[in-house]
Amino acid sequence: MATKNTYIWIIAILAATNISMGVSFWLHKHQEKAVVEKPDSVEMPSEQRTRFFREELNLTPDQVDKFRSLNRSYNRSARKISTQLETLRLEMLNEMALSNPSQTNLDSIAQEIGTLHTQLKILTGSYYLNMKNECDSVQQLRLKEIFLSVSQSKEDLSLPQQRGGKRFQGGHSP
Secondary structure (H helix, E strand, C coil), X not given: CHHHHHHHHHHHHHHHHHHHXXXXXXHXXXXXXXXXXXXXXXXXXXXXXXXXXXXXXXXXXXXXXXXXXXXXXXXXXXXXXXXXXXXXXXXXHHHHHCCCCCHHHHHHHHHHHHHHHHHHHHHHHHHHHHHHHCCCHHHHHHHHHHHHHHHHHCCCCECCCCCCCCCCECCCCC
């Protein structure tokens, strides 16, 4: 009987140890995520970016109209480039999946992707400068903080969803 009770206690202690280790690993993993996500970063919503800027920068009605126009233009152009990038990425994956992929084709696709990334960076820079030109000096400082925070928290400026519900990422930080 004593050995049976001993085994029960050993099993209980081992089970408790395993459970506590599992909980520790789980907590550690979630703590790492919290550190990586940087709680002080600014989330720039894509769906209501104009409203976000209006509130964050305290824009005048005239500035809101200008920002709305700039945002629409940026979204239209960035979405077109993002769609092209997505198509090229699929093309590249399809080429790599072939039994005998062509390095020349892969290089060509990579160059096209690089060119589109450059265009998107230029577009994003122009978007930022155009918004900056509409701001007073205090608003310009806050705009800079917003863009710095977005670029540190993620590489993408989210674009509004298209009618089909598909979400594209800008692919570039400001």
